[in-house]
Structures are given as structure tokens and as C-alpha cells.
Amino acid sequence: MRVPLSWLAEYVELVPGTTPEEVHAALVEVGLEEEDVHTFEVQGAIVVGEVLEFVEEPQSNGKTIRWCQVRVAPEGETAADGGDAVHGIVCGARNFFPGDKVVVTLPGAVLPGPFPIAARKTYGHVSDGMIASARELGLGDDHEGILRLATLGIDAPVGTDAIKLLGLDDAAVEINVTPDRGYAFSIRGVAREYAHATGARFRDPVEQMSPAEVSGDAFPVEIRDEAPIRGRVGSTVYATRIVRDVDPKQPTPPWMVARLKLAGIRSISVLVDITNYVMLELGQPIHGYDLDRLRGGIVVRRATPGETMTTLDGKVRTLHPEDLLITDDRGPIGLAGVMGGADTEMSDATTNVLIEAANFDPVSIARTARRHKLPSEASKRYERGVDPQIAAAAATRVAQLMVDLAGGTADMGGSLIHEAPVREAIELPTGYVSGLIGVEYTDDEVHDALAEIGGTITVTDTGFEVVPPSWRPDLTGRADLAEEVARIAGYHRIPSVLPVAPPGRGLTRSQRVRRRVADTLAAAGATEVLSFPFATEAENGRYGSVDGEPVASVRLANALDASTALMRRSLLPGLIGAAQRNRSRGLNDLSLFEVGIVFLPEPGRTYGTPGLPIGDAKPSDDELAELQAGIPPQPRHVGVLLVGDVLTKQPGQAAVPAGIVDALDAVRQIGLATGAEFEFAQGSHRALHPGRTAELRVEGRTVGYAGELLPALAEEADLPRVVAVVELDLDAVIELTDPALEARAIGTYPAATQDLSLVVDRAVPAAAVAAVVRDGAGALLEDLHLVDDYRGQGVPEGSKSLTFALRFRAADRTLTAAEASEAKLAGAAVAAERYGARIRE
Structure with a gap:
């Protein structure tokens, strides 16, 4: 909200000389945030001048200029810039005549831009200043010709300070208005707040406006809301007044133009300017209708399915049954509280005006404005709440200004419906x-x-x-x-006291483990990212479903983007998007991870929060359980993505591209952080490469997948052919891991190492063979890992040779080679029994 100081001073006492910075400081004390200061950025000698005569001089470029003689000071006096009373000025405009009063910027003046004015030689003359247009002065967008004061109804003496005459010496403070303080979207509201902060006397403009007595049925108005939202009727207050015989071509006074400009609203016409002025002044949105173009009375109602209307911006809009409308006998003539219709707008031909000042339901207006993407000054105020007691006074204020500035006559025609509910104590x-x-x-x-x-x-x-x-x-x-x-x-009375943390609290085990996982992945060289939790239907079906079966998703009622209206079932789309953006900026080698929640509703189940009573008491355990039951499962996952090289090319070292091996290494890092013993098995996922997908298990339960993206999906995202990814259910991993897990003691006796090569069928997973060897070798086996998978000469067709490195150690003695060999052969025997494995000679 921008507040011109001269306007503010009309309703609260400002000490002469008060600066915008001082006003900002006062408003900050009562919780209104300062934003900026706005001025017209004009300074120096800018005066009223009179065109004495001019000579039109055609130029070789086809343009005709006027060499003007302009009086800028009374005869016999020195001009404001110290020069002669008559200045020669070159002007390209052609909309003025001898005897016209104009605004002259003399040498030394500065116009918005900044644009300094100086005497300069042009078109064969020394132009000693400039005759200004409204746009050059910062008053509006009109640049078709220079500003003639007669069009503003001004006849000031030559030499008068035009800056003060046109209100260009004013300034406006801009404040940020939070959604709960809509009353501050008005001069009235800000003046009251300034009075609270400084103790200055506040003069309520509404109390100075006595609403005229009008016949309640002089103009027919009906509120017919048959489908209120949440039981709230769309309109409870509706006031109208009629002003006849207005002259819509009357100029808007410069003081009003200047105030509107400082407040961020451009001048349009005197009738429209008056409605905007009162809206800014009182916070009550106003709409004016061309009375002669209305057909019958006004009915406030909801839209019917398929109904359309053309708004003031010229667009035909298909209406929603929740939209609140202003209608006459022909149909919709306005989106209530948002924008009027084109059929009944005030124009240069309007002579009789119907003034509307109403109070509409904030929820209804907010939904309509967002649905049609039509934010407006009116909707901005309605959706925050407008004072329901000022509609009649605001309509009277508009009527009086139209009488004073547009030459109209206010009659007794009008109406007043006032059914606003009484506020409870x-x-x-x-x-x-x-x-x-x-x-x-x-x-x-x-x-x-x-x-x-x-x-x-x-x-x-x-x-x-x-x-x-x-x-x-x-x-x-x-x-x-x-x-x-x-x-x-x-607020200065509230002490700054650091609360003492109660004993026995702190991070939960899950929180500690999640932080440890993030720290471990970051220490391993990965970068943590935070992506939006929104997804498309295709992404949820592709990455949030293992087997490609249809999945249930949480759909947003009011999505920021219609294309991503679902809550994500997987972290991978966000990681892929982050990789895509970074590679487009030249970062080709990436290791990214994210720890975040996903949304996994159960198919066929409806979720929602019950209508619990609002009060000061803490909800009971049953109420909390009921709330929790209305929320779909939201487990916390961890996702990892690697693309490019994990080792860059160096002298003597070839580049090592990321692949499934690096994805599995990331899983092992997560295992170190959580204490989980991950089991790897050949897996299948619709978004991952067949044969390069590992199913991740803890205690026999599948908790996630690691592998490489399908090349087609990688290409679709403009990524290299090989993209390694991991996603696992971190909450499940923490749940399945023993919280009392302790580090194993370091053995002090020497270890015995041996290799074991087993020939098995190619279809048997290496992990399965390793598991049975580990079980058969017994407690002496300290470590086992696969070192070779050979398929070739010397191995029967359809078989493979798996070589494992085994390390044996006893806690109380030095093992003999015979003991180690016995344990190794015991493991081989179990593998032979289970999978038909035989020792390769």
C-alpha cells in the first residue's frame, strides 16, 4: 500500500516537516513493514508559462517544429532560473495555441529519469528550457502533446511554482500489508495506525461523511445466494446511489491525479478516478455502472454452469458455479468484487451513474480471483476483509465527489441492504x-x-x-x-529471554539417524538438494510404481501449476530435474541426494481432516489420532543420483563414469550411517535398466532400489545414457535396524585369508551364493566379498565362476590354516547343497 503524505495528513496530525522515513519508523512500531518511498523525482525551476507566439518551421527530416516565445515570469521580473522573463523554446508538439498556459521546465530543472534540463542548441535555435507533457512530469502516460493547464481547469499566474500547483511536491510511503491486516489497504487504516504509534489525533473520514437518506426500494437490488460457500452468504451489505447529469469529460483535478499516481494507480477519467480515490481513501472498493445501460434491477447470485460474461479487459470468461455475480435482466454484468463487465462500464458517453459499494465474502472473492487469474485492487481488499459498516458512507462520498468534480446531481435514488452479522464478544x-x-x-x-x-x-x-x-x-x-x-x-516492553531447554529432550533417534545419513552422503562428495514435492501423473506412475500398475496419488485442490497437481510418490523426478538444470548450466559431473517425504495414499481410500472444535485447549489423544488418520502415509525417503564422471580424467588416469557400482556404494554409505545390513538382489523396476537394477532389502524386507535409469528416460531428460540412481525408504530402514547396534570389537589376533572359487549356474545370483557360504562358514568368518565373476574358457556353458575373498579370525587365539580351510569348505558344502555349486580347480 502506497500512502501519499498529504493525504495521510488529512486524517491524522502530521507535524510539519515530517519525512517519509519518520512515518515509516512510526508505522514499523505498530507492525507495518516498510517497503519504499515514492516521489515524482522532479526538482528545480518548473513554472507556469504562457505561450506568447510561435513560428512553425518545417525541417529537412519531414518534421515541423515550433519556435516558441514563452513568458515564464511576470513582465519586468526575473525568471526562476535567473534569466529573462521571456524564453525561446523549441517544441515538437502541435496541440497548443498562443495564450495557452503550460508547464515550463527551465534550465537547471530535473525531470523523472533523471532527465536534466539545460539550454541547448537544436534545429538552429538555442532552446532555453522545455514545455513539458504529462508523461515527462510523471503525472501519466499521455505523451501525445504538451500539458495545457486549461484542460485541468487551472488558470494560475505566470511564474507560479508548477511543482506545488500540480501536487508534484508530495511523497508516498509504501508499506507491506500482511493478509490479516486488510484495513491497512486504505488511508483511513494507515492513519489510524499512525495515531496508535505516535499518539497523534486521528480523524475518521467515515465519521465526517453522513450517509444520505435514500429510499430503500428506489433502485431494486436483490441478494439471491442459493449456494453459499461454507455456509457464508456471498454478500451481506449492498449500497447504491445514483448521480445524474455528470460530465465524464471533465478533467480530473491535478491533486487527485498526483495522489493516485503516488498510490500506484494511473488516472483514467474523472468518474473512474473518483471510484479509485474513495477505494484508496476508505478501503471500500467501489464500482460505477452506466445507469442508462442497465436493464432492470440488480441481482447478486451465483453463476450457472456454462454461463459466460465479458469482463472490462475484453475477455470472454466461462464462469464457475461458485463465482458470485452481479446481474441485471440481461445476465451477468460483473464478477462480484473482482472486475466489472464491459456492457455497463462508465465511458465518455456516460451521463447517469449507479454507484455500488458492497461487502462480499472473502473466501468467495479469493477463489474467483484465483480461478480466473484476475487479481485486482478490489479483490485484494475483499479477500482480506472489508469493513461492512462503511458501504453507505463510501457511496455517499463517491456521489459527492461526482457532484463536485463532474457537475452531477445526486438524487434520492438508491438502496441499502445491510444484513452483516453482529460480532460476538x-x-x-x-x-x-x-x-x-x-x-x-x-x-x-x-x-x-x-x-x-x-x-x-x-x-x-x-x-x-x-x-x-x-x-x-x-x-x-x-x-x-x-x-x-x-x-x-x-513491542519494546517484551523482554528478549532465551528459553531454557527442558531436560530429557532433544533429537529423536529417527532425527539423529536422518542427519547422520545426510552428513555421510555429503562427506562422500554428494550435494544435498531440495526439490518441490509436486509431480505429474506420468512421473508418479513411472517412478512411484515398481511394476507399472496404476497408483493412487494425492491431488492438490488448488495447485500452483496444473501440470504438477499431484504430490510426489518418488524423489527421483526432483533429482532428475535438478541434474537437468545443472547440466544445462555446464555442470556435467554431478552427485546429488535428497532426504524428503513422499506421499503414498492407499488406493480407494478417502482422506481428510475432521472438523474438530477450535479452542484454547490442547487436542485430546483421540482427536490427534483422528487427525493423523486423515493424513495419507508420508514416509521419508532418501534418493541419490550420479551422472557424469566419478573420477575425472587425469594424466595416467582415464575417466571413470558413474554407474550401478557407484549407486551400490552410495547404499553402503547409507548402511554405515544407519547401521543397516543391506542385502542386494537382482531386481526389477519399470524406470530402471533391466539387468542393472538391485533390489535393496533389510531383514528380508524390500526397502528400495538402486540401478541405472532406462536410457530412454535419461535421453528424455537430456541426460547421458548412464544415470545411476538410488531410492530407499529411510523410515523403514531405521525401523528395521537395531537401535542398540554397537560397533564390533577390533580383533587383536592375526587373520587367515583364503579364496574360494565356485562354479554355479549363471541364473544363480552371486549374492545368494555369498549368503549361504557366509552361513556355512560359521562364526570364524569375519569378512566375505566377491572379487571375480568369470564366464569363459574352462567354465561349462551356462555356468559362471564366482571367486570370493574370505577373512577368518578368532577372538581368543591365532587360527591355523587347517581351521580356516575347514570353515571355508563348510561354506562351500552348503553352497553345493543349496545351488549345486562345485569348487573350481
Whole structure:
């Protein structure tokens, strides 16, 4: 919200000379964040001049310029720049005549840009200044010709300071308005907040406007909401006024143009400018209809399926049954609270105006604005809550301005529907505010603070009953009132105290293990990424399903992007997207990982949160269980992606590209961090390469997969043919791992090492052979790993030779070679019994 200081000063006492920075500082004290300061960026000698005469001089480039003689100071006086009273100025515009009063920027002046003005030789003359247009002054977009003061209704003496005359000496402070403080989207609201911060006297503009008595049925209006959202009727207040015989071609006064410009709204026409002005002033959106183009009365209703309308931006919009409409006998003439229709807009031909000031349901307006992608100044205010008590006063204010500035006549025609619900009192027990904020406030301080914000207070035996003011829909509970007391009394009174952590708490085991996994992967050279948890239907089906069967997904009701309207079932799409973006920026060798939640709803089950009562008490265990049951399973996964080279090419060393071996190494790193003993088995996943996919198991339960992406999927993502990936259920790994797992003691006696080569059928997995050898070798076997997989000469067709390196050690003695050989052969015997393995000679 941009607030011109001259406008602010109309409703709250500003000390003369108050700077924008001082206003910002005061507003920050009551919780309004400062953003920026806006000015017209004009300075120097800019005065009212009178065109005495000019000579038109055609140029060789086809352009005709005017060599003008312009009086810039009264006869016999020196000009503001110290020069003669009459200046010769070259001008290319052709919309002025001798005798016109214009705005002249003299040498030394600076226009927005910055654009300094100096005497300079051009077209064979020395142009001693410039005659300015509205755009050059920063007042608007009109650059078709110079600004003639007569078109603004101004007849000021020659030499008058044009900066002050046109309101260009004003400045505006910009503040950030949070969603709960919509009242600050008005000069009225900001003036009140400034009064809270400084103690300056506040003059409520609404109290200065006595709504005119109008006949309730002089203009027919009906609110017919047969499908309210969440039981809230779309409109509870609707006020209209009629102004006749307006002149829409009257100029908007410069003070209004300047204020609107500083507030961030461009001047359009006097009628539209007045409605925007009152909206900024009071926070009440206003819409004006060309009364002569209306057909019958107005009905406020919901749209019917398939209904359409053309909005002011010229677009034909297909309406949704939730959309709240303003209609007449022909159909929709406006999207309520968002944008009017093109059929009844005010134009240069409008002579009779129907003024609308209404109050609409915030939820309905917010949904309509987002559904049609139509954010507007009106919807921005409605969706935050507009004061329901000011509609009639705002309509009267607009009518009076149209009478004063557009020459109209306000008649008694109009209507007023006022069915806003009465706000209920909030109980505020004695001592509640002090207990919540941590500052000792007296009862008088609490009472005075709440009275200052406009609350109606009743003293009770236990404390206060407070009815919040109509412009504060955000005050719904006692905690909100406590916050207001803290704000008005001053945040500086709240001490900065570091709370003492209660003993016996800290990170849970799952949190500690998750951090250890992230630290371990980072220490191994991987980079952690954080991707959006949104996915397409194709991504969830491809990466979130192992066998390609249809899967259930959580669908967002109001997605940021319609193409990614589902919650992810896998971390891999996010990792692939991150790799794709980084490679497009020249980073070709990547090792990425992410620890995050995925969403795995059960097929055919409907999820949702129950309507639990809102109160100050902590929810019961049953209520918490009910809430938890309404949420789909959200396990935490860990995903890893490797692409490019894991070892770059160096002198004497060839590059080593990433592959499934590196994916399995990442799994082993996760095993070190979690204490899990992973089992690798040949696996199958619809997104991974057949034959290069490992199923990951812990205690016999599948917890994830590692392997290489299908080359077609890698190519689709503009990645190299080989992309190694891992995804596993970290919550399941932690659950299946013994929390009391301790490091194994280091043996002090020598180890005995032997190799074992077994010939087995090619279809038998090496991991399965290793498992049975480990079981058969017994407790003396300390380590076993595969060192060779040979298929060739000397091995029967259809078989393979697996060579394992075995290390034996006893905890209490030095093993003999015979003991080690006996254990090795015992393992080989079990492999022979289970898989028909034979020792290769």
C-alpha cells in the first residue's frame, strides 16, 4: 500500500516537516513493514508559462517544429532560473495555441529519469528550457502533446511554482500489508495506525461523511445466494446511489491525479478516478455502472454452469458455479468484487451513474480471483476483509465527489441492504494477556489498548468482554486481543529471554539417524538438494510404481501449476530435474541426494481432516489420532543420483563414469550411517535398466532400489545414457535396524585369508551364493566379498565362476590354516547343497 503524505495528513496530525522515513519508523512500531518511498523525482525551476507566439518551421527530416516565445515570469521580473522573463523554446508538439498556459521546465530543472534540463542548441535555435507533457512530469502516460493547464481547469499566474500547483511536491510511503491486516489497504487504516504509534489525533473520514437518506426500494437490488460457500452468504451489505447529469469529460483535478499516481494507480477519467480515490481513501472498493445501460434491477447470485460474461479487459470468461455475480435482466454484468463487465462500464458517453459499494465474502472473492487469474485492487481488499459498516458512507462520498468534480446531481435514488452479522464478544480473563505475552500489564493498560483500536469493552467479574471493531475481521480470539495489547503498548516492553531447554529432550533417534545419513552422503562428495514435492501423473506412475500398475496419488485442490497437481510418490523426478538444470548450466559431473517425504495414499481410500472444535485447549489423544488418520502415509525417503564422471580424467588416469557400482556404494554409505545390513538382489523396476537394477532389502524386507535409469528416460531428460540412481525408504530402514547396534570389537589376533572359487549356474545370483557360504562358514568368518565373476574358457556353458575373498579370525587365539580351510569348505558344502555349486580347480 502506497500512502501519499498529504493525504495521510488529512486524517491524522502530521507535524510539519515530517519525512517519509519518520512515518515509516512510526508505522514499523505498530507492525507495518516498510517497503519504499515514492516521489515524482522532479526538482528545480518548473513554472507556469504562457505561450506568447510561435513560428512553425518545417525541417529537412519531414518534421515541423515550433519556435516558441514563452513568458515564464511576470513582465519586468526575473525568471526562476535567473534569466529573462521571456524564453525561446523549441517544441515538437502541435496541440497548443498562443495564450495557452503550460508547464515550463527551465534550465537547471530535473525531470523523472533523471532527465536534466539545460539550454541547448537544436534545429538552429538555442532552446532555453522545455514545455513539458504529462508523461515527462510523471503525472501519466499521455505523451501525445504538451500539458495545457486549461484542460485541468487551472488558470494560475505566470511564474507560479508548477511543482506545488500540480501536487508534484508530495511523497508516498509504501508499506507491506500482511493478509490479516486488510484495513491497512486504505488511508483511513494507515492513519489510524499512525495515531496508535505516535499518539497523534486521528480523524475518521467515515465519521465526517453522513450517509444520505435514500429510499430503500428506489433502485431494486436483490441478494439471491442459493449456494453459499461454507455456509457464508456471498454478500451481506449492498449500497447504491445514483448521480445524474455528470460530465465524464471533465478533467480530473491535478491533486487527485498526483495522489493516485503516488498510490500506484494511473488516472483514467474523472468518474473512474473518483471510484479509485474513495477505494484508496476508505478501503471500500467501489464500482460505477452506466445507469442508462442497465436493464432492470440488480441481482447478486451465483453463476450457472456454462454461463459466460465479458469482463472490462475484453475477455470472454466461462464462469464457475461458485463465482458470485452481479446481474441485471440481461445476465451477468460483473464478477462480484473482482472486475466489472464491459456492457455497463462508465465511458465518455456516460451521463447517469449507479454507484455500488458492497461487502462480499472473502473466501468467495479469493477463489474467483484465483480461478480466473484476475487479481485486482478490489479483490485484494475483499479477500482480506472489508469493513461492512462503511458501504453507505463510501457511496455517499463517491456521489459527492461526482457532484463536485463532474457537475452531477445526486438524487434520492438508491438502496441499502445491510444484513452483516453482529460480532460476538470475546472473553478476556484478567491476567491472560500478561501470562501469554510475558509482560505485566495492568487492567487499565489492557482496557485502554483495546479501546484505542476501536473495541467495545464491557468489564465483568472475571475480566473483560470485548467486541472487536468492524474493520478488524482478524480479531477472532483472546490471543488476537493479547497481540493487540502488546502491539499498542509497545513491542519494546517484551523482554528478549532465551528459553531454557527442558531436560530429557532433544533429537529423536529417527532425527539423529536422518542427519547422520545426510552428513555421510555429503562427506562422500554428494550435494544435498531440495526439490518441490509436486509431480505429474506420468512421473508418479513411472517412478512411484515398481511394476507399472496404476497408483493412487494425492491431488492438490488448488495447485500452483496444473501440470504438477499431484504430490510426489518418488524423489527421483526432483533429482532428475535438478541434474537437468545443472547440466544445462555446464555442470556435467554431478552427485546429488535428497532426504524428503513422499506421499503414498492407499488406493480407494478417502482422506481428510475432521472438523474438530477450535479452542484454547490442547487436542485430546483421540482427536490427534483422528487427525493423523486423515493424513495419507508420508514416509521419508532418501534418493541419490550420479551422472557424469566419478573420477575425472587425469594424466595416467582415464575417466571413470558413474554407474550401478557407484549407486551400490552410495547404499553402503547409507548402511554405515544407519547401521543397516543391506542385502542386494537382482531386481526389477519399470524406470530402471533391466539387468542393472538391485533390489535393496533389510531383514528380508524390500526397502528400495538402486540401478541405472532406462536410457530412454535419461535421453528424455537430456541426460547421458548412464544415470545411476538410488531410492530407499529411510523410515523403514531405521525401523528395521537395531537401535542398540554397537560397533564390533577390533580383533587383536592375526587373520587367515583364503579364496574360494565356485562354479554355479549363471541364473544363480552371486549374492545368494555369498549368503549361504557366509552361513556355512560359521562364526570364524569375519569378512566375505566377491572379487571375480568369470564366464569363459574352462567354465561349462551356462555356468559362471564366482571367486570370493574370505577373512577368518578368532577372538581368543591365532587360527591355523587347517581351521580356516575347514570353515571355508563348510561354506562351500552348503553352497553345493543349496545351488549345486562345485569348487573350481
